[in-house]
Each structure stands twice: as structure tokens, then as C-alpha cells.
Amino acid sequence: MESYWIPFVWLAFVGLLGGTAFKIVQMGRLASREKTVFPTLDAKHGARSVLHWLLPFGTRNMRLRPFFTVVSFAFHACLLITPLFVMGHAVLWQQSWGISWWSLPAPVADFMSLVVVAGGLFFILRRIAAPQVRNVTTWSDYAIVLLVIAPFVTGFVAHQGWLPSKHAIALHIASGIAWLLAIPFTRLAHMFWFVFSRAYMGSEFGAVRNARDW
Amino acid sequence: MSDPTDMMIADAGIDEGIKKLTPERIEQTIRHVLDNESAARMKVYLETCVHCGLCAEACHTYNSRDRDPDYAPVAKVKNTLWEMVKRKGKVDGPFLKNAARIAFTECGACRRCSMYCPFGIDIAYQIMTVRRICSLLGLVPQYLQDTTNSHAVTSNQMWVQPDDWIDTLMWQEEEAMSELSGARIPLDKEGADVFYSVIAPEPKILAQLIGNMAVIMKAANIDWTMPSADGWDNSNMAMYSGDFEVMGRVERAHWERAAQLRVKRIVMGECGHAYRGAVYDGPKWLAWKQPPIPMVHAVEFYYELIKSGKLVIKRKIEEPVTVQDPCNIVRGRGLHDKLRYVIKALCEDFRDMEPRHEHNYCCAAGGGVINCGPPWKLSRMKSIRCKADQLAATKASLIITPCHNCHSGIEDIIGHYKLGMHVKFINELLVKAIDLES
Ligand code: HEM
Ligand code: HEM
Ligand code: SF4
Ligand code: SF4
Numbered sequence: 178m179e180s181y182w183i184p185f186v187w188l189a190f191v192g193l194l195g196g197t198a199f200k201i202v203q204m205g206r207l208a209s210r211e212k213t214v215f216p217t218l219d220a221k222h223g224a225r226s227v228l229h230w231l232l233p234f235g236t237r238n239m240r241l242r243p244f245f246t247v248v249s250f251a252f253h254a255c256l257l258i259t260p261l262f263v264m265g266h267a268v269l270w271q272q273s274w275g276i277s278w279w280s281l282p283a284p285v286a287d288f289m290s291l292v293v294v295a296g297g298l299f300f301i302l303r304r305i306a307a308p309q310v311r312n313v314t315t316w317s318d319y320a321i322v323l324l325v326i327a328p329f330v331t332g333f334v335a336h337q338g339w340l341p342s343k344h345a346i347a348l349h350i351a352s353g354i355a356w357l358l359a360i361p362f363t364r365l366a367h368m369f370w371f372v373f374s375r376a377y378m379g380s381e382f383g384a385v386r387n388a389r390d391w
Numbered sequence: 392m393s394d395p396t397d398m399m400i401a402d403a404g405i406d407e408g409i410k411k412l413t414p415e416r417i418e419q420t421i422r423h424v425l426d427n428e429s430a431a432r433m434k435v436y437l438e439t440c441v442h443c444g445l446c447a448e449a450c451h452t453y454n455s456r457d458r459d460p461d462y463a464p465v466a467k468v469k470n471t472l473w474e475m476v477k478r479k480g481k482v483d484g485p486f487l488k489n490a491a492r493i494a495f496t497e498c499g500a501c502r503r504c505s506m507y508c509p510f511g512i513d514i515a516y517q518i519m520t521v522r523r524i525c526s527l528l529g530l531v532p533q534y535l536q537d538t539t540n541s542h543a544v545t546s547n548q549m550w551v552q553p554d555d556w557i558d559t560l561m562w563q564e565e566e567a568m569s570e571l572s573g574a575r576i577p578l579d580k581e582g583a584d585v586f587y588s589v590i591a592p593e594p595k596i597l598a599q600l601i602g603n604m605a606v607i608m609k610a611a612n613i614d615w616t617m618p619s620a621d622g623w624d625n626s627n628m629a630m631y632s633g634d635f636e637v638m639g640r641v642e643r644a645h646w647e648r649a650a651q652l653r654v655k656r657i658v659m660g661e662c663g664h665a666y667r668g669a670v671y672d673g674p675k676w677l678a679w680k681q682p683p684i685p686m687v688h689a690v691e692f693y694y695e696l697i698k699s700g701k702l703v704i705k706r707k708i709e710e711p712v713t714v715q716d717p718c719n720i721v722r723g724r725g726l727h728d729k730l731r732y733v734i735k736a737l738c739e740d741f742r743d744m745e746p747r748h749e750h751n752y753c754c755a756a757g758g759g760v761i762n763c764g765p766p767w768k769l770s771r772m773k774s775i776r777c778k779a780d781q782l783a784a785t786k787a788s789l790i791i792t793p794c795h796n797c798h799s800g801i802e803d804i805i806g807h808y809k810l811g812m813h814v815k816f817i818n819e820l821l822v823k824a825i826d827l828e829s
Contacts, residue, residue, distance in 0.1 A: 208431035212678055230509055237750060238445060238507045245445075309453070310444035312460035313469050318442050370439040371510055377432070378511025385671070387725030388749050390506045 178269065179343075182350050189354040196361030197369060204373075218377060219384035226379020227372060229391040236391035245303075252296030255289040256325070260353075262286070265336065287336065290329040297326035317364075324359055327352035393461045397496075397770040398489065402763075404533030405491045405525075409484040412528060417487070420527045421480030429520055436512045437476065440465065446514065449507035451752045452497050455776035462774070464504040464514040467493050471521045491530045494521040496767045497774065499758030500631070501718040506749060515758075519633070522759075526633030534764025538628035541591075543637045546644050547624035548591040557619055559594040560601065567605035571827050574609035576601070579652060580616035585692075586654035586684075587617050588645060590626035590662045590795055600660065603822045610825050611701040615658075622648025625659050626795075627668035631759025635676050642673025650683050657686040661816050663719030663794035664757055671723070688720050690793050693817055694729040697736050704736050705826040712738040713787035715801055716751040717794035718758075725749075734791060737820050742785045752778050754792075756800025772807040775800070779808035790814045 208214040229235040239246040259281070260266060267280035281289070300322050304314050331352050335345035359365050382390035425433070447453050447463035456462050461470065471490040475482055482490075500515035508514070525531060531539070541550045551559075560576050567574035577583065587608075593600050608615045617623060622644040629637035646669070649657050659665055666688050674682050687695075696702040714734055720726045727748040734741055744751060755775035760767070782790060782804070790805075792798040792814055805812050 204431050204435060207434060210430045211432060213675055214431055216680070226511070230511075236506075236509075237746075238449075238509075241448070242445075307444060309447040309458065309460040309463045309466070310442070312463070313442045313444060313465050315442075364438065364441050367439045367441055367510060370435050374435050374439055375509075375511045378505055378513065382506075382722075382749075386723050388722050389725075390511060390749070 178346060178350070185354055189357040193357045193360055200361050200366065201369065214377065217380050217385060219380040222383025223376030223380045225383060226390055227375050230375055248296055248299050251292050255292040259286055259289040259293065259329070263332070265332065283336070287333060290333045293329045294326045297322045321364060324355060325365070328356050392459070394456065394770070394773065398492065400766050400770065402532050402766050404536045405488055405530045408529040409488060412484065414481065417482060417528065418480035421475050421524055424520060424524050424527065425476065428523065432513065432516065433520065436517060439510050440512055446504040446508045449504040451755060451777050452774040455774050462497065467498055468514060468517050472517050487525070487528065487530055490521055491525045494518050494525060495532050495535065496760055496763050496770060499753050499755060499760045501753035501758060502722055503753060522631070522633035523635065531632045532763040532767065535628060535632050535759055535762045538762055539632040539634050539637055542627070542629050542641050546621040546641060548626045548628055549595045551591050551594050553620065556594055556623065559598050560617060563598055563602035564605060566599065566602040567609070570822070571606045571609050574605045576605050577616045578619040582653050583614050583616040584655045585613055585615035586649045586652060586657045587615055588623055588625040588657060589660040590665050591624045592795060593660065600816060600818050603818045604660070606822050607702070607818070607825070610827060611696045616652060616654065618648045618652065620648070625665040625669055626662065627665065627673065628759060628762055630668045630672050631664070631762065638668065639673065639676040642668060643677060645669060646682055646684065654684065656684055658692045659686065659688055661689045661793040661795065661818060663717035663723070664796060667719040667723055688724065688726060689817065690720060690726050690730050690733060693733045693821065697733060702821070703826040704824050706824050708738040708789070708820055708824065709740065710789050711740045711742055711787040712789045712791060713742050713744055713782065713785040714791045715754060715797045716744070716748060717792070717797045718753050720794065721751065722749045730793065733817060737824050742787045744781060744785055752781060754778060754797040754800035756803070757796040761796060761800055768803065772803065775804055779804050779810060782812060783810055788812055791817060791820070793817050
């Protein structure tokens with residue numbers, strides 16, 4: 178990796194963490210203006226709901242659509258695990274911080290990257306094919322999926338050496354930075370809002386209304 | 392595409408209202424509600440929705456209308472709120488007419504979709520926000536607005552006058568006495584164990600339900616009372632028309648009447664939306680941490696009476712029976728197990744519904760939808776074909792509905808889809824089944 182990337186990589190991580198923290202604090206302020214949010218939130222029932230919705234086939238809707246459930250969980254699992262443990266990144270952590278940790282064997286990482294890409298393509302096809310999804314789709318939904326799979330495509334290409342290494346790595350790093358920065362500022366914020374919105378609904382159903390929401 | 396014939400339905404409440412609007416008023420009202428009356432939840436919901444359509448099949452309207460994408464919960468928000476946000480409140484009359492149609496007649500705020508959206512996005516809350524905007528703009532279906540007006544003037548939903556109310560109670564007391572000697576309807580009894588409240592359609596058109604309750608109370612030997620003045624009606628249509636000021640006033644009157652009589656608790660008749668208004672929406676709007684007196688729904692009350700042996704069931708119903716789990720007491724209170732306990736105590740041949748419990752489909756009448764009145768009835772029937780299939784599949788002949796909206800809604804479904812079934816409240820079955828001698 179060329180050293181001129183370093184400030185941009187810093188920017189990406191600061192943007193991701195700072196942006197997320199900013200968003201959550203801002204939302205906490207807004208939430209305290211609502212009579213219901215904080216008094217309703219309940220740790221036990223909130224956690225109960227979040228866990229059901231994080232567990233594959235833990236909810237009725239997931240059981241009603243098994244194929245989608247498998248794709249969605251595979252997509253998300255690979256998407257979160259691969260970048261943390263891929264060899265190329267482990268090397269970089271080692272070089273810049275001296276931290277070394279477990280890394281995925283290259284063929285496994287390759288496979289997991291392809292799962293993310295395949296999952297992304299499935300989401301795009303589903304958007305086109307299923308009328309109830311197409312009806313609420315805008316160009317940005319496609320753009321987001323493409324952005325999400327981009328680092329996996331480019332990382333894979335770099336690893337295979339299909340392009341001159343320098344170009345492939347440049348494309349990869351650029352898309353990786355965009356990926357990280359997009360999380361707090363686009364619908365990808367669902368990564369952290371998920372916990373709050375689900376916990377709120379779980380509390381409202383469980384603690385207030387004595388019912389289950391899965 | 393929404394059903395074109397439904398889109399053309401005329402409703403003076405909406406159509407005449409639109410003529411009086413100016414672009415400035417529309418914009419100001421929408422911005423007021425979005426900026427001042429909603430905050431974090433709305434923002435998170437708008438930002439989080441990934442447009443995945445997983446909520447679609449949760450909704451009876453979508454399932455009943457051949458999976459028309461415009462009836463998916465997310466599409467209802469897209470065609471109303473998303474546009475209002477995107478255009479910063481600069482929307483026109485035809486847009487608002489469609490938004491009002493969607494918000495009042497195509498969503499019953501049943502919250503089933505929140506159990507199917509992975510993020511638990513509260514579509515019903517978003518749709519209620521659209522209703523709020525419509526209400527402030529004066530665009531409420533005429534029949535629904537009439538019930539709200541009645542609440543505002545008389546505090547009850549159906550223009551029942553004070554003397555009519557007392558007359559009806561006295562008449563029903565006589566009826567009850569002829570069933571069971573000593574049955575009374577004690578008025579304004581201070582310190583009673585139970586304050587019984589009903590919704591206004593009972594004195595207006597279903598008075599025998601009150602008489603039945605007097606028999607049940609006597610048979611179970613309950614120290615109870617009913618109020619002689621305002622506050623007796625626990626229903627709240629203003630909650631659904633978006634007139635939250637009147638909603639708060641109605642709930643306050645109900646709770647204050649009970650507090651004034653220093654009763655130990657309120658038991659309310661078989662109604663779902665009334666339960667929701669009294670226990671959740673009302674106190675929330677009034678900024679009460681919790682209501683001043685405990686309150687139970689009739690289903691919980693019957694459960695206690697049967698379980699404790701205060702009521703003894705003598706003759707069970709023999710015909711095949713099924714039950715409609717009302718959204719507001721099942722998804723809204725988790726009473727499904729108690730409900731089944733009561734039904735199994737009362738009936739020989741119980742056939743459960745599928746899906747059931749929290750996953751049951753709404754009746755399409757609740758949430759103020761049936762109160763939009765005759766102009767919208769056919770549209771409502773088209774939106775609830777899946778309930779007709781669900782009912783028919785049970786092969787029961789009697790459907791128990793411990794909720795007034797479910798009761799009327801399901802009667803309409805039976806008529807429209809020619810199911811040849813009939814509908815009863817638990818109250819009606821109880822008086823026939825209990826032992827009146829001991
Ligand atoms: C932001 C700074 C990033 C840098 C500097 C970086 C750098 C690298 C490098 C040097 C490689 C090794 C390529 C090779 O083997 O030749 C790599 C591989 C990879 N990166 Fe990144 N990356 C970044 C962000 C990301 C992000 C955000 C993701 C995913 C979300 C990602 C996913 C991957 C994957 C999946 C591979 C391996 C692909 C395979 O082996 O099949 N990277 N990255
Ligand atoms: C642990 C945190 C996360 C959770 C719980 C989560 C959950 C979800 C859920 C429930 C959906 C709805 C559709 C489905 O079930 O697949 C979804 C969709 C999606 N997620 Fe996540 N997600 C998380 C993190 C992420 C991250 C970090 C990314 C990428 C940066 C991402 C990218 C996507 C994309 C692109 C979709 C859209 C699929 C479509 O177009 O229909 N997710 N996510
Ligand atoms: S009717 Fe019920 S399921 Fe359908 S959109 Fe409204 S709240 Fe959701
Ligand atoms: S399921 Fe939830 S996130 Fe998906 S479209 Fe419906 S409301 Fe949006």
C-alpha cells in the first residue's frame with residue numbers, strides 16, 4: 178500500500194466512528210423530546226426482541242421465506258467477518274500497529290467475498306423482479322448495494338492479480354473508504370439503528386403490551 | 392397501483408376540506424407536525440427503512456388485493472409521508488386526497504407489519520402521523536369526523552344524550568331482573584370494586600349487552616357500578632381521526648369519572664380500540680406516567696371469574712366455534728391465552744384460527760376504518776378477502792369476537808363473502824352458559 182493513502186484511511190475510520198457517535202448522540206437528544214421513548218425502553222424485552230431478530234429463523238417472517246433468510250444471513254455474516262480477518266488486512270494491521278491476529282485462509286476469504294457479491298446481486302435481482310420491492314426502490318437502493326459489494330469485488334480482483342497490483346489496490350482502497358464512510362450517513366446506518374428500533378419495538382410489545390414481536 | 396375505483400370514491404369530509412386549503416396552510420401544517428410533533432422515532436424510521444418490502448405480506452390489504460404493491464405497508468408510507476418529507480410539505484389537493492384515503496381507509500393501524508419488518512419500524516405510527524396532518528388540515532372522512540364531533544360535544548361517540556343514557560340503563564336493569572332476580576345496575580356507587588364502562592354503540596344499538604353484564608355481575612356477586620354522567624363512554628374515535636386534543640379530553644373524562652367514584656378498578660366491555668385509547672394512547676397524550684386506577688378488559692375479567700369459580704359454566708356451546716384475536720387486546724395486551732381459556736370453558740368444539748395470537752390478521756374494521764362509513768365499505772371488503780379465507784378454513788359456524796370493531800367487521804365479511812357463519816360477543820354466550828340458580 179502506498180503511504181499517501183494513510184490520511185484517507187484515517188479519515189475513513191474517524192468518519193465512521195465519529196459519524197456514528199454523532200448520529201447516536203443527536204438521536205438521543207431528539208428522543209428525550211419524545212414522551213415515550215426513554216420511559217418505554219426496557220432492557221430485558223428489548224434484548225429479547227433483538228436476539229430473536231439476530232438469530233437465523235428466529236422469527237415467523239424468516240421461517241416463511243427460508244431462501245431469503247439464508248441469503249441475508251450469509252451476506253451479512255461474510256460482509257462483517259471477511260474484512261476483519263482477511264489476510265491482506267491482517268498484514269496491514271501488523272505493519273502499522275504491530276497488532277497481529279488470526280486471519281482467514283486465502284481460499285476461505287475468497288469464497289466469503291464471493292458470497293457477499295452473490296448476495297448483493299441477489300438483492301439487486303430481487304429489487305427488479307419482486308413488484309412490492311421495485312415499487313419502493315429508487316436509484317439510491319441500487320447504488321447502495323453496488324457500493325457495498327465494491328470493496329469485495331476489488332479486493333478479490335487485487336488478490337487474484339487480474340489487474341496490475343497498484344491499480345487494483347487503489348480501486349480497492351478507494352471503495353473501502355467510501356464503504357466505511359457511507360455507514361453512518363446513508364441507509365447503511367441500519368447497522369446501528371437496528372439495535373435501537375428493534376429494542377424499542379420489543380419493549381413496546383413486551384414490557385408495555387405483554388406480547389411478542391417476532 | 393391502488394384500485395382506481397377506490398381512488399375515485401367521493402367523501403365530503405375530505406373533498407370539501409381540500410377546497411378550503413391554501414398551499415401555505417398545507418406546507419405550514421405538514422412542517423409543524425413533522426418538526427414539532429415528531430422527533431427521534433420518525434427520523435430513525437425514515438433513515439432505517441432499507442426498502443426491502445419484507446413487511447408486504449404482513450398486511451391483510453396487500454394479501455387480499457392480489458399482492459398489489461401499493462398496499463404493502465412500506466408503499467403506504469412512501470405514497471404519503473416520504474413524499475411529504477421529500478417535497479418539504481409542498482403537496483397539492485389530489486395528493487392529499489390520496490394520502491387521506493390511504494391513511495384512513497387502507498391502514499387500520501393494527502401494527503402487524505411491525506412484527507414482520509426486521510427493524511420493527513412502526514408503520515402504524517407513521518400512518519397515524521399522516522392522519523394527524525389530515526386532521527389538522529380538516530381532511531377527515533365525514534363519518535369518522537362525525538364521531539369525533541360527537542365526542543367533542545357529548546363526550547360519547549354517538550350523540551347519546553344524558554337522559555337517554557340513564558333511561559337505557561334503567562331499561563336494561565329491568566331486563567336483567569327478569570333473567571335473574573336481584574340483578575341491578577348500581578349507578579354512581581362510591582368505592583365500588585368495579586367501575587364498568589362501555590362504548591357508546593352499546594346504549595345506542597346493542598343495549599342487551601349491558602343487561603347481560605348486569606346478570607353476569609349478579610351471578611358472580613360483584614360489587615360494581617356504572618356512572619350516570621359523562622365519562623361512561625370508553626370509546627375514542629378522536630384517537631383515530633387524528634384529533635388528539637379531543638382524544639385526550641375523552642380519556643381524561645373517563646378516568647376522572649372513575650377516580651371521582653373512588654372505585655378500585657375499571658372493567659371495560661368487549662372492545663379493543665377503547666382499551667388501547669384508555670390504557671396507552673390517552674395517558675401518553677396526557678403525559679401521565681400511568682393511569683390513576685387499574686383497568687382490565689372484559690376478557691381478563693371473565694377469565695378471573697371463571698378461573699376463581701365465581702361463575703360456574705353449566706351448559707357448554709356445542710356448535711363449532713372459532714375466535715378472532717382482536718389486535719388491540721392481543722397484539723396490544725397479550726390476552727390470547729386468557730381468551731382461549733374462557734372460550735374452552737364455554738365451548739365444546741373450539742377450532743383455532745391460523746395464523747393466530749399476535750400473528751392474527753386484523754378484521755379491517757378497527758383503527759377507525761369501519762367508522763369511515765358506507766362510502767368506503769366495498770373498498771374495505773376488497774381489502775379483507777384473506778380474513779374470509781382464514782375464517783372459512785376453520786369450518787366453524789360461530790365466530791367469537793371480544794371487540795366491537797371485530798364484531799361489526801366480521802359480520803360484514805360474512806355477509807359480503809357469503810360465509811354462512813354468525814358472530815357473538817363472549818358476554819352473549821356467558822349469560823346462556825352460566826348457572827343462574829346457585
Ligand atoms: C479502508 C482501507 C482498506 C485498505 C487499505 C484495504 C487494503 C486491502 C489489501 C491491501 C488487501 C489485499 C489484496 C491482495 O491480497 O492483494 C485487501 C483485501 C481485501 N479487502 Fe480490503 N482494504 C480496505 C478496506 C476494505 C473494506 C472496507 C472491505 C470490506 C467491506 C474490504 C474487504 C477486503 C476483502 C474481502 C479482501 C480480500 C479479498 C479476497 O481475498 O478475496 N477492504 N484489502
Ligand atoms: C450487524 C448489523 C446489521 C444488521 C443487523 C443488518 C440487518 C439488515 C436487515 C434486517 C436487512 C433487511 C433485508 C435483509 O434481511 O437482508 C438488511 C439489508 C441490507 N444490509 Fe444490513 N445489517 C447490518 C449491517 C450491515 C452492514 C455493515 C452493511 C454494509 C455496509 C449492510 C448492508 C445491507 C444492504 C446493502 C442491505 C440491502 C438489501 C436490499 O437491497 O434489499 N448491512 N440489513
Ligand atoms: S393495516 Fe396493519 S399491517 Fe397493514 S399497513 Fe396498517 S398497520 Fe401495517
Ligand atoms: S420491512 Fe421494514 S425496512 Fe423493509 S421495507 Fe418494510 S418498513 Fe422498510
